[in-house]
Amino acid sequence: MSSSIITITTFFPTVGAIVIMLYSIIQLRRGKSREEIRPHYRWIAFIVSMITFVFSLGLLLGFDSSKSEAQLVTKLSWIQELGVYYHVGVDGISLWLVLLTTFMVPGAVMASWTFLKRVHELMIFILILETGMIGVFVSLDLFLFYLFWEIVLIPMYFLIGIYGGENRIYAAIKFVVYTVVGSLLMLVAIIALYYLNTQATGVTTFDLVEITNNIASGKLVIARNFQWWMWLAFALAFFIKVPLWPFHTWLPDAHTEAPTGASVLLAGVLLKMGTYGLMRFNLPLFPEVSYQAAPWVMLLAVIGIVYGALVAMVQPDMKKLVAYSSVSHLGFIVLGIFAFTSQSMQGALYQMLNHGISTGALFLCVGILYDRRHTRDIDEFGGVAQRMPRYSTMFLITAMSSLGLPLLNGFVGEFLILLGTFSSTVPGAKWFSVIGGIGVVLSAVYLLWMIQRVLFGRITKHENEELDHLSIRERFSLLPPVAMAVLMGVTPMLFLKASFNSVDSVRAIVESQSSRAAK
Amino acid sequence: MQFSNLNLDYFSILPEIITALAGVILMLIDAFSKKAGRKLSPMFSLFALVATLASIIALWPRASYTASFAGMIVNDHLRLYFALVIVACGIIATLLASQFLDDEALPPGEFYALMMFATTGMLMMASAGDLVMVFLGLETSSIATYVMAGYRRTDLRANESSLKYFLLGSFSAAFLLYGMALTYGATGTTNIEGIRQILIAGKVIYPQMLLVGVAMMLVGFGFKIATAPFHLWTPDVYEGAPTLVTAILATGPKVAVFAAFLRVFAEGLGTPTAPAVGAQIYDNWINALAVMAAIGMTFGNIVALAQRNMKRMLAYSSIAHGGYTLIGFLTTEYAPVGFYMLTYALMSLGAFAIVQMLAREGDAKTEISDYAGIGFEVPNLSFPLAIFMLSMAGIPPMAGFMGKFYVFKSAWVSSPNLRWLVIVAIINSIISVYYYLYPIVVMFFRPPVSDFTKPRLSPMSQLALAITIIGTLYFGLFPNGALKVLQQKTPGAQQVAVQK
Structure with a gap:
């Protein structure tokens, strides 16, 4: 039981999707009208996603934070001819990301409650997406990882394309094409890695753990220039997904056009697939090259920090603002x-967790206003706090957590990052850390400015005089992330402890190679 | 190499016998009772094809490299595997045919008979051990398909398609035949294994003549698998022929030609270490094919981007898929080609089947814009079509991805010279995503057209559709079985040959 918990968590949403499909077929055959059974789909999806969350809590129970390697592992032979295994497990890094996923999905389902058309397809897409996202985080086989990585694409494509705004087709295609560019090159790198590993050890396998160990133990030595190519192929896929400047242009489009639920998942979880990939693949597989490339990557990162913040500042559209803040x-x-x-x-x-929770919640907040006014222009609002006090409190807390106010989650993450970067041995790291610090200030500027213009001041538009209070559903969708933001801000060690060993082992691999790379 | 023993092993040609006989019987049924024929013919065809399938499986334990009929027939794993795929294509096409013939009120008898004869020809290509046999099979299947392409007699487009197909088909057959004749002249034998022996022994009589002969055969085969630069007939023929026939043209014959192509080139001329002209020929055709693969993929994909007609788009996409398959071909193993052809056949048949159902009578609606907004009107057709498109684009967990992956992996592992082709193929896959997504965009993201009525679906068509969808997903997720079958090598093929 304990070892199959990951598999259950991963595929339970798919089972739910199949249930919804069958339910709709059966009920429509029985002559029920679409209107009559529409709420049922939502409830099934909601319950399934909640049960998945409960399952994922089981991961937490079975997890031993004193270990750094993957736990609760299931390894089954899948395609023997190719050396592909169904190999899943969680370590300190993926554990929290799985939990983040299962935590965000019920919120996304609730945010999609108001759709009146194509409801059951919507719920099916969200649930399949959940399976894909969890799968990405738990797979320990390169092939399996790639499979889930691509599976995520399809439901998101449909979510944006069917349920999105006016420019949805453009945004959906852009999203897919960008991702595919990265991921297919990654596929070549995966094949090349597989080939080199087979050549070096004689074992045909796509198993990530095995290959990583072979590299760490020196059994598999890859020529430096080849390492660079493969590192680039992996990194490009992840940079696009993150998205790192200058590969970010798909993101604002996708976010603006996507429906709220999809935005929540896109910002909350999908982007983390990129950063997770960097941590899981680039660093342990090519530690030397990672170390060498670090200054350049950090340069792109700080450009992204400042650029994103500056562009966010001038956005008239709330959703775009949040997208650039991402x-x-x-x-x-x-x-x-x-x-x-x-x-x-x-x-x-x-x-990663903070951004998932805070930005997810920000998108929920924007979505709530959009549902009422069908616009996201900041100019259209003002004085919302007078009509919707509870909502405004939550929005404010969320924004504060996003900009890194102490005692909220964002502070812990940003502080650790800047502190750690400042003490890093990577050339130029101190400067990058300082510039990153400017980003923190800028994020306060654009978020607070938006808050001020939207929530406070006088009501300037008469449409805003009649804004409804939060419904129970909306309250329940906002409360968990807000509570989580506070919890994670107050007791970070609760979370950091479990991941410490796994993260540190990745760092150790890079450090052990950094001396070689410096030569 | 002399075959003193004719070795008339009738069991080894049982599949061909069954399909040929079935074709004759189908014509007789039609001749005696037109009315009963309409109901009886599809059932009988299916029955015959299933029997063929059974006979192929029965032949499996006997797989060996011993040739029968004086070297004309080879019953090894390559033959059996490809025969299996060919017959499977035939079964799916037969299931689809009954609705097509009913809807269009076309005479059923001849169609099934032609399909049987075409299948016979294809099976012969797969089992050919001799150039003459390859040609015989090719012509048998081609002539049947020429007629099928023009089966909607009153339709001008179909006539044009049929004529074009016939003219260019004959043209390419002439190339092939001339190439075979020159090869015979240069080596003194038409037996493929014999040619190989002569190359290895370095006993080629006229090396220059052999080079020309091989080049001409390459052109002939290039035409038949529709790879660039010999693809020009494909879009017109695919567009003009009735969609069902297009489905057949794009799958069965292609699979069969690849089987014969493998036999002649990968086996017969696969002699990298042979002295003198043998190695030279090997290098030449490998290089030529590599270029053809690269051009085929790139050209097919780029032109497909501009297509607004579903059938034309699929035609160009099939050119591109031919290119991908050639990468597998260049490993000179049959496994990557075999697996890619299996996945390609499944998704192509599925896609064309849906195009046919949506096209209605006379193929009236084959523009992609005709599909606007039908996504939620006919989910039982639109979602499968989306699956096939994504599969062709190579997105997991569909079979198309697994096929590509296997080809790329095999090529990457087999030879460093093929790696640039894998990169070209990857870039092509990226390009192709764009146009494969286009029908999905139109179906799901655009507002519906007002005059859309749901097409009729006969149970048999539904069954065919179900087979292709399940196959596409199954081989995408669990390809292990198929790959295992493909790994079976006929024991000691090379050694037996050397001992003789």
């Missing part, structure tokens, strides 16, 4: 990963 915040995470200190990498992981 570019900025994700820059911090990449900065932390490539500083290779224990603090910075822990901070990066923590910031």
Whole structure:
């Protein structure tokens, strides 16, 4: 039981999707009208996602934070001819990301409650997406990872394309094409890695753990220039997904057009697939090259931090503002990963969770206003706090957590990242850390400015005089992330402890190679 | 190499016998009772094809490199595997045919008979051990498919397609035949294994003549698998032929030609270490094919980007898929080609089947814009089509991805010279994503057209569709079984040859 918990968590949403499909077929055959059964789909999806969350809590129970390697492992032979295994497990890094996923999905389902058309397809897409996202984080086989990585694409494509705004087709295609460019090159790198490993050890396998161990133990030595190519192929896929400046242009489009639920998942979880990939693949597989590339990556990261913040500042559209703030915040995470200190990498992981929760919640907040007014222009609002006090409190807390107010989660992550980067041995890290610090200030500027214009002041538009209070559903969708933001801000060690060993082992691999790389 | 023993092993040609006989019987059924024929013919065809399938499986334990009929027939794993795929294509096409013939009120008898004869020809190509046999099989299947392409007699487009197909098909057959004749002249034998022996022994009589002969055969095969630069007939023929026939043209014959192509080139001329002209020929055709693969993929994909007609788009996409397959071909193993052809056949048949159902009578609606907004009107067709498109684009967990992956992996592992082709193929896959997504965009993201009515689906068509969808997903997720079968090598093929 304990070893199959990951498999259950991963595939339970798919089972739920199949249930919804069958339910709709059966009920429509029985002559029920679509209107009549529409709420049922939502409830099934909601319950399934909640049960998945409960399952994922089981991971937490079975997890031993004193170990650094993957736990609760299931390894089954899948395609023997190719050396592909169904190999899943969680370590301190993926554990929290899985939990983040299962935590965000119920919120996304609730945010999608108001759709009146194509409801059951919507729920099916969200649930399949959940399976894909969890799968990405738990797979320990290169092939399996790639499979889940691509599976995530399809439901998101449909979510944006069917349920999105006016420019949805453009945004959906851009999203897919960008991702595919990265991921197919990654596929070549995976094949090349497989080939080199087979050549070096004689074992045909795509198993990540095995290959990583072979590299760490020196059984598999890859020529430096080849390492560079493969590192680039992996990194490009992840940089696009993160998105790191200058690969970010798909993100604002996708976010603006996506429906709220999809935005929540896109910002909350999908972007973390990129940073997770960097931590899981680039660093342990090519430690030398990672160390050498670190200054350049950090340079891109800080450009992203400042650029994202500056562009966010001038956005008239709330959703676009939050989207660009993601570019900025994700820059911090990449900065932390490539500083290779224990603090910075822990901070990066923590910031992945924070960003997921805070930005997810920000998108929920924007979505709530959009549902009422069908516009997201900042100019259209003002004085919302007078009509919606509870909402405004939550929005404010969320924004504060996003900009890194102490005692809220964002502070912990950003502080760790900047501290760790400052003490990093990577050339130029101190400067990058300082510039990153400017990003923190800028994020306060654009978020507070938006808050001020939207929530406070006098009501200037008469449409805003009649804004409804938060419904129970909306309250329940906002409360968990807000509570989590406070909890993670107050007791970070609760979370950091479990990931410490895993993160540190990745750092140790890079450090052991950094002396070689410096030569 | 002399075959003193004719070795008339009728069991080894049982599949061909069954399909040929079935073709004759189908014509007789039609001749005696037109009315009963409409109901009886599809059932009988299916029955015959299933029997063929069974006979192929029964032949499996006997797989060996011993040639029968004086070296004309080879019953090894390559033959058996490809025969299996060919017959599977035939079964799916037969399931689809009954609705097509009913909807269009076309005479059923001849169609099934032609399909049987075409299948016979294809099976012969797969089992050919001799150039003459390759040609015989090719012509048998081609002539049947020429007629099928023009089966909607009153339709001008179909006539044009049929004529074009016939003219260019004959043209390429002439190339092939001339190439075979020159090869015979240069080596003194038409037996493929014999040619190989002569190359290894370095006993080629006229090396220059052999070079020309091989080049001409390459052109002939290039035409038949529709790879660039010999692809020009494909879009017109695919567009003009009735969609069901297009589905058949794009799958079965292609699979069969690849089987014969493998036999002649990868086996017969796969002699990298042979002295003198043998190695030279090997290098030449490998290089030529590598270029053809690169051009085929790139050209197919780029032109497909501009297509607004579904059938034309699929035609160009099939050119591109031919290019991918050639990468597998260049490993000179049959496994990557075999697996890619399996996945390609499944998704192509599925996609064309849906195009046919949506096209209605006379192929009236084959523009992609005709699909606007049908995504949620006919989810039972639109979602499968989306699956096939994503599969062709190479997105997991569909079979198309697994096929590509296997080809790329095999090529990467087999030779460093092929790696640039893998990179080209990857870039092509990226390009192709764009146009494969286009039908999905139109179907799901655009507002529906007002005059859309749901097409009729006969149970048989539904069954065919179900087979292709399940196959596409199954081989995408669990390819192990198929790959295992493909790894089976006929024991000692090379050694037996050397001992003789």
